Amino acid sequence: MSDNKVTYGLEQVHIAFKGVAQTESIEVTGAPTADGNITITVTAGTLLGADSPVDVIVPLSSVTHDTITKVASAIVDALNNNDIINSVFWARHEAGVIYLATKIVQSNDSTLDISFTDTGTTSATMGTSTEVTAGTTSWGTPQPITGAVGFSTSPAGGETEFYADNGKFFVHTSNNGYTGDLEMAKFPDEILVDMLGLTIDSNGMLIETADAVGKEFALMGQVQGDARNRRFVYYNCKASRSDEEHATSEDSVNPNTETASLSMLPIEATVNGEAKKIVKGVMELSDTNQTAYDAFFDAVTLPA
Structure with a gap:
């Protein structure tokens, strides 16, 4: 007592x-030095189902996208304009860091991943996919x-x-x-x-x-x-x-x-x-x- x-x-x-909305991030680390396309691939076996993975082509210009923030903005626009991605996720960025979050709270998808390929040899660079928050329909971390x-x-x-x-x-x-x-x-x-x-x-x-x-x-x-x-x-x-x-x-x-x-x-x-x-x-x-x-x-x- x-x-x-x-x-x-x-x-x-x-x-x-x-x-808690599941959120993944990836950071732009270098702007392009030449014009060309890059490919952002979003993998989410559970959340996107049979549509996973989804490739999103992003055209970059060494003149227009001369900072990491501008590159991130172009990628976010391309992700949000993709019908498959936009049906489940919404993208945003803070400076060069891109965040991809579920629109509706769902159970965590352990396969969620964002990857980058410099298909157009632009010399743009990005980091690796990082988990920000795990998705849960219960309470998140206090x-x-x-x-x-x-x-x-x-x-x-x-x-x-x-x-x-x-x-x-x-x-x-x-x-x-x-x-x-x-x-x-x-x-x-x-x-x-x-x-x-x-x-x-x-x-x-x-x-x-x-x-x-x-x-x-x-x-x-x-x-x-x-x-x-x-x-x-x-x-x-x-x-x-x-x-x-x-x-x-x-x-x-x-x-x-x-x-x-x-x-x-x-x-x-x-x-x-x-x-x-x-x-x-x-x-x-x-x-x-x-x-x-x-x-x-x-x-x-x-x-x-």
């Missing part, structure tokens, strides 16, 4: 998004977010009472999870992209679109106490847009914070061999769970 007497602080906030300020929750649900025989005859309590607010010093842009469905354009601008749809995620953190600091996970969270407030600087500086409004809903899971709907889990260090406690933030922990 825990000997925690009080809790007084929030730290080690992590978010694990549910459903991502730490620094700058936790506060986290508050309120139960969602209610109590239904039925009166008979001049008294309370039946009472039913429903547990629909929680609503709450997570306040942070600042949410990283890459977290907001998945949390709220925002987009980062080629100039690094964070774009909110009217049809943006955020991902579900597990919210994890630690509440300080004594040596048995409590660690928690809310399994099925959804964030919505919150109010924003900005003020001019005065004599003293009052840092602005950012708050995400959350709905935390039940999910189905097996608990002690029985099918249940679960909302959250809490773990405190004990004499028997040291290993599980230490690994708590490595992955989303479901009931044993």
